[in-house]
Amino acid sequence: MGGVEPSFSLRGKVAVVTGALGLLGRQHCRALLRHGATVVVTDLDHRLCEAAAADLEAEVGGEAHGFGADITNPSAVKVLRDRIVASSGRLDILVNNAAVNDRFTSAEEAAEVSKFENYPLVLWERALAVNVTGMFLCCQILGAFMAERRTGSIINIASTYGMVAPDQSLYRRDDGSQPFWKSAAYPTTKGAVLSFSRFLASYWGDKRVRVNCLSPGGVREASQDDDFVARYGKRTMLGRMADPHELQGALVFLASEASSYVTGANLVVDGGWTAW
Secondary structure (H helix, E strand, C coil), X not given: XXXXXXXXXXXXXXXXXXXXXXXXXXXXXXXXXXXXXXXXXXXXXXXXXXXXXHHXXXXXXXXXXXXXXXXXXXXHHHHHHHHHHHHHCCCCEXXXXXXXXXXCCCHHHHHHXXXXXXXXXXXXXXXXXXXXHHHHHHHHHHHHHHHHHCCEEEEEECCHHHCCCCCHHHHCCCCCCCCCCCCCHHHHHHHHHHHHHHHHHHHCHHHCEEEXXXXXXXXXXXXXXXXXXXXXXXXXXXXXXXXXXXXXHHHHHHHCHHHCCCCCCEEEECCCHHHC
């Protein structure tokens, strides 16, 4: 903390990150912890959340707690709120990061089921439940506690695909075959995140609760096909996908007093993808 500019410091703040066991969720937790916040690591599996919190404390230092919760269940979110209040007495930062994306059991299933004409209603409803309803419930239940205290920053993780349509050619092989289609569910739900965030920023402006979106572009993962990574990189101004840690600065900015006059905004971190 010694070299942190005061307006970026999160010392004394309590932050909760949903979907904290995922690739970006862990990075969000690290960033907040490094800047002094007490971090609540939240995902479905309580034991894994506790283990992740302990690992973060060992790696970064500071204070982290692991609390499991199904954010699509109002009762579970209320229990999460009560546990945070009991352990810390406050909540200053809410990062709504939890989201589901399409996962298929085989290449054959992906090629067939991801097509819009075949896309299952159950997958559509699951995406809406987690990506939209889960965010809504966390804001309604956890955010209301922040509004009562008349302070706080809510950061809803959206996506460039909430702003622009997916480029299906990114998933096309050189031989013209299409092993995967980006479904309608993900961009639809991320578009909803953007609209909801503007609504809530207006609704709670007089409560001094700031509500903003952080919209990442494509983030490099080990499981990604090299050809896909190369195609994606060519679509960005910087010529590459993001490394997972490259969202940390933007997240800390939105969480801290450095962004004290920023609300209802969408901070895009996409290497220039949506700028041309």
